[in-house]
Amino acid sequence: MSSLYLKVIxxxxxxxxxxxxxxxxxxxxxCSGTTFSQKKQEEPRGIENVAYKWGKMALDATASDTxxxxxxxxxxxxxxxxxxxxxxxxWSIYDEKAIPVYLKGVDRRPSGEQNLKNKEIAxxxxxxxxxxxxxxxxxxxxxxxxxxxxxxxxxxxxDPTTPEGIGNLAAKATIEARKNDGSNQYxxxxxxxxxxxxxxxxxxxxxxxxxNTDINRWQPKYxxxxxxxxxxPGCLTPYWQKVTPxxxxxxEQFRPGPPPMVGSEQLKQEVKEVVDLQANLSDEDKAxxxxxxxxxxxxxxxxHWLKFAQDVSRRDNHSLDEDVKMYFLTEITAMDxxxxxxxxxxxxxxxxxxxxxxxYYKDQTIKAWGGPGKGIVEMKxxxxxxxxxxxxxCPPFPSYxxxxxxxxxxxxxxxxxxTGDEHFGESVVLVPGTLTELDSTHYGKPVxxxxxxxxxxxxxxxxxxxxxxxxxxxxxxxxxxLGRDVASQAWKFYNTxxxx
Numbered sequence: 001m002s003s004l005y006l007k008v009i010x011x012x013x014x015x016x017x018x019x020x021x022x023x024x025x026x027x028x029x030x031c032s033g034t035t036f037s038q039k040k041q042e043e044p045r046g047i048e049n050v051a052y053k054w055g056k057m058a059l060d061a062t063a064s065d066t067x068x069x070x071x072x073x074x075x076x077x078x079x080x081x082x083x084x085x086x087x088x089x090x091w092s093i094y095d096e097k098a099i100p101v102y103l104k105g106v107d108r109r110p111s112g113e114q115n116l117k118n119k120e121i122a123x124x125x126x127x128x129x130x131x132x133x134x135x136x137x138x139x140x141x142x143x144x145x146x147x148x149x150x151x152x153x154x155x156x157x158x159d160p161t162t163p164e165g166i167g168n169l170a171a172k173a174t175i176e177a178r179k180n181d182g183s184n185q186y187x188x189x190x191x192x193x194x195x196x197x198x199x200x201x202x203x204x205x206x207x208x209x210x211x212n213t214d215i216n217r218w219q220p221k222y223x224x225x226x227x228x229x230x231x232x233p234g235c236l237t238p239y240w241q242k243v244t245p246x247x248x249x250x251x252e253q254f255r256p257g258p259p260p261m262v263g264s265e266q267l268k269q270e271v272k273e274v275v276d277l278q279a280n281l282s283d284e285d286k287a288x289x290x291x292x293x294x295x296x297x298x299x300x301x302x303x304h305w306l307k308f309a310q311d312v313s314r315r316d317n318h319s320l321d322e323d324v325k326m327y328f329l330t331e332i333t334a335m336d337x338x339x340x341x342x343x344x345x346x347x348x349x350x351x352x353x354x355x356x357x358x359x360y361y362k363d364q365t366i367k368a369w370g371g372p373g374k375g376i377v378e379m380k381x382x383x384x385x386x387x388x389x390x391x392x393x394c395p396p397f398p399s400y401x402x403x404x405x406x407x408x409x410x411x412x413x414x415x416x417x418x419t420g421d422e423h424f425g426e427s428v429v430l431v432p433g434t435l436t437e438l439d440s441t442h443y444g445k446p447v448x449x450x451x452x453x454x455x456x457x458x459x460x461x462x463x464x465x466x467x468x469x470x471x472x473x474x475x476x477x478x479x480x481x482l483g484r485d486v487a488s489q490a491w492k493f494y495n496t497x498x499x500x
Contacts, residue, residue, distance in 0.1 A: 275361065
């Protein structure tokens with residue numbers, strides 16, 4: 001420092017020093033584009049951001065819906081897809097470039113209004129409106145959450161200049177746009193007699209639960225009704241391939257080629273693989289089968305991957321904007337993946353291992369799981385069953401492609417694309433047998449299952465379905481690829497609606 005500079009500093013009065021200090025601070029703040037009055041409050045992140053909280057509410061509602069109406073993976077995937085489209089559409093009006101999916105005729109708000117508070121209000125009213133429609137039996141839970149957020153659940157404004165109005169309009173636009181999308185939500189399709197989700201295609205399996213006349217085709221199976229009786233559930237939503245996709249041009253856009261037929265060496269080997277895998281299930285295998293079969297909170301596959309997305313939000317400390325975009329991308333992918341998977345399932349109407357093992361190993365002695373509490377025993381091939389409880393022995397719809405594999409392949413891929421990294425790193429501690437065996441004496445010791453990458457998590461979901469006896473490998477491999485094809489399409493759609 002020069003002696004002249006030191007001399008000047010030493011000759012300054014205290015007041016002159018203060019003025020210089022204040023001027024320096026002011027210049028620094030102006031250069032950073034901030035004044036004292038404009039200084040931003042810390043934005044809530046991770047579990048504290050409002051989008052994350054609505055994601056958790058969607059999971060709670062899905063678990064409640066499963067409890068009330070039994071597993072309906074196709075239907076719940078549509079609910080979640082449309083809820084997060086509503087949220088995205090409301091948010092897009094407060095973004096610089098984003099383009100809503102269904103919300104039309106509402107102008108983007110000026111930059112001065114594109115703030116966190118307005119986004120929080122808008123997405124909350126959109127989520128509330130959509131959840132009331134699709135998870136109507138839990139409306140009181142949603143109302144309470146709105147009050148907890150300091151919002152009026154009775155505000156039905158449709159003013160396109162306010163965040164409340166924009167949120168309500170976004171939900172309304174989505175609901176209206178999807179009223180005649182092929183899902184038959186309202187039982188209005190001809191021949192439905194007002195019954196929601198009634199099969200208007202009149203699908204009838206070629207095989208009955210008692211007689212298998214075409215081994216290549218799907219056969220219904222008897223379940224326990226939990227009260228000493230049994231019943232054979234019909235095919236779940238056998239018309240779902242007719243539901244209008246979000247991102248795909250058609251349900252069959254990525255339809256895979258056919259599965260292996262009876263008489264082929266491939267099918268013979270793949271049926272043997274199912275038998276061998278089940279006979280040698282480790283505690284880790286059993287835990288993985290159960291985790292992927294039921295999923296956290298019984299939220300089906302679309303909810304399972306929403307839960308994984310929330311894991312990412314916590315891990316990466318996401319903002320509201322990041323969560324709105326990630327949940328939107330994940331759930332439109334899951335919704336379309338279900339439509340694509342059902343197109344393949346209903347087009348090929350393919351058999352499950354439950355019937356194939358009986359055919360290939362009839363009157364042969366094999367080692368297999370004997371049922372709850374029985375462990376691995378010797379039995380005749382026609383007595384074989386999946387590693388599943390009596391009340392839900394096997395998914396009630398055709399096999400090819402695996403829904404778990406399709407949805408997991410798709411959602412894993414878009415999470416990889418969204419984060420820009422394969423790393424996932426989540427783990428879960430489970431007690432094997434809790435969802436399958438009758439009592440704790442047949443449970444295994446706690447095990448930790450780790451999902452190192454998104455792709456590996458999808459692969460683990462897929463192979464778990466083979467290990468559990470619900471699918472052959474062909475169902476899994478084709479499903480994973482189908483899901484990744486859907487993901488590629490969804491990623492393009494997503495970027496278009498971000499205005500990229």
